[in-house]
Amino acid sequence: EKSGYDHFMLKEIAEQPRAVADTLLGRIGADGLLTLDEMRLSGEELREINKIIVVACGTSYHAGLIAKYAIEHWAGIPCEVELASEFRYRDPILTRDTLIIVISQSGETMDTLMAVRHAREQHSRVLAICNVNGSTIPREADAVLYTHAGPEIAVASTKAFLTQLVACYLVALYLAQVRGTKFGDEISQIVARLWEMPSRVEEVLSTMEPVRELARSLAGERCVLFLGRHVGFPVALEGALKLKELAYMHAEGFAAGELKHGPIALIESGLPVVVVVPSPSGQRVTHEKIVSNIQEIRARGAKTIVIAEEGDTSVEPYADTLIRVPAVPTLLQPLVATVPLQVFACELATAKGHDVDQPRNLAKSVTVE
Numbered sequence: 001e002k003s004g005y006d007h008f009m010l011k012e013i014a015e016q017p018r019a020v021a022d023t024l025l026g027r028i029g030a031d032g033l034l035t036l037d038e039m040r041l042s043g044e045e046l047r048e049i050n051k052i053i054v055v056a057c058g059t060s061y062h063a064g065l066i067a068k069y070a071i072e073h074w075a076g077i078p079c080e081v082e083l084a085s086e087f088r089y090r091d092p093i094l095t096r097d098t099l100i101i102v103i104s105q106s107g108e109t110m111d112t113l114m115a116v117r118h119a120r121e122q123h124s125r126v127l128a129i130c131n132v133n134g135s136t137i138p139r140e141a142d143a144v145l146y147t148h149a150g151p152e153i154a155v156a157s158t159k160a161f162l163t164q165l166v167a168c169y170l171v172a173l174y175l176a177q178v179r180g181t182k183f184g185d186e187i188s189q190i191v192a193r194l195w196e197m198p199s200r201v202e203e204v205l206s207t208m209e210p211v212r213e214l215a216r217s218l219a220g221e222r223c224v225l226f227l228g229r230h231v232g233f234p235v236a237l238e239g240a241l242k243l244k245e246l247a248y249m250h251a252e253g254f255a256a257g258e259l260k261h262g263p264i265a266l267i268e269s270g271l272p273v274v275v276v277v278p279s280p281s282g283q284r285v286t287h288e289k290i291v292s293n294i295q296e297i298r299a300r301g302a303k304t305i306v307i308a309e310e311g312d313t314s315v316e317p318y319a320d321t322l323i324r325v326p327a328v329p330t331l332l333q334p335l336v337a338t339v340p341l342q343v344f345a346c347e348l349a350t351a352k353g354h355d356v357d358q359p360r361n362l363a364k365s366v367t368v369e
């Protein structure tokens with residue numbers, strides 16, 4: 001079943017272009033507009049929403065963090081993101097006009113399921129983004145949008161994450177379409193860029209040998225830091241989570257702007273720091289700021305591993321290792337920038353002799369609170 005791959009994780013990483021395409025398929029009309037009637041939320045219900053809370057755990061939570069940028073930017077709806085295990089132990093202000101979006105690959109995560117029940121008791125509408133047909137969470141939710149990643153066997157989530165991002169983009173754009181916060185031609189332009197993403201992910205996959213080499217060279221390290229800004233911040237969190245899960249290394253993701261508020265004290269000679277650089281055209285200001293962060297940490301001896309858009313020459317003098325990803329619209333960058341981090345963690349863990357499909361202490365779906 002591993003189709004010639006040594007591990008399910010490698011197979012699932014390789015399946016990502018297909019998974020992204022499958023999640024788009026059948027959801028876009030010939031006019032480039034979205035047809036998400038399957039969600040079973042009426043136009044009227046969608047127009048009434050005045051707040052969105054995205055609730056999830058682990059990697060799915062990182063997808064939620066990215067969804068917030070898309071929902072606020074495209075649909076103009078205030079959006080919060082919360083860990084499912086925290087959500088119901090405070091007193092979230094929920095009304096009928098609050099839409100709760102829960103994201104769960106398995107559809108069986110107990111923390112997330114309890115959040116669904118809590119939200120429904122308060123009469124909020126719940127939309128589930130889920131990969132497993134007929135699992136508990138979509139059955140209990142008011143509406144569901146399935147990701148079409150296919151079965152994900154490896155404990156570490158990879159292709160499910162990319163398809164969760166696609167589903168979140170679709171929901172954000174659909175809300176923009178139904179509520180009229182974007183014109184039809186703007187939506188179809190973004191949709192056209194989404195359609196290019198399977199090829200962009202394929203391009204990234206075809207250039208991963210230097211990343212694998214780098215990972216092997218870092219197998220003796222004790223700690224790796226990850227920095228990002230804007231949608232690159234959740235990507236940094238995801239890169240760190242993958243490394244914790246698979247390589248059992250101390251790994252931490254930070255918002256690069258927070259460096260000077262504390263984490264910079266961690267920087268010491270030889271420490272590997274992965275930096276996810278925003279697009280210089282799409283994110284001019286944050287790009288400039290992160291380039292100075294790279295200079296600062298390098299001046300303190302960090303080994304800089306820089307993930308930057310093709311053609312971004314400004315980072316070249318400060319990158320000990322430069323990983324190129326294709327230029328794509330800012331909000332879509334996580335679809336390409338996450339892939340090298342998955343490959344990095346998988347290869348590093350393999351170099352350390354770990355079982356990447358079944359990391360210690362972890363289960364594929366966490367059915368206890």
Ligand code: M6R
Nearest residue numbers: 058059060104105106109156157
């Ligand atoms: O099935 P879910 O998406 O609800 O699972 C949530 C987390 O348990 C999951 O993403 C976990 O963090 C993964 N092992 C990450 O690779």
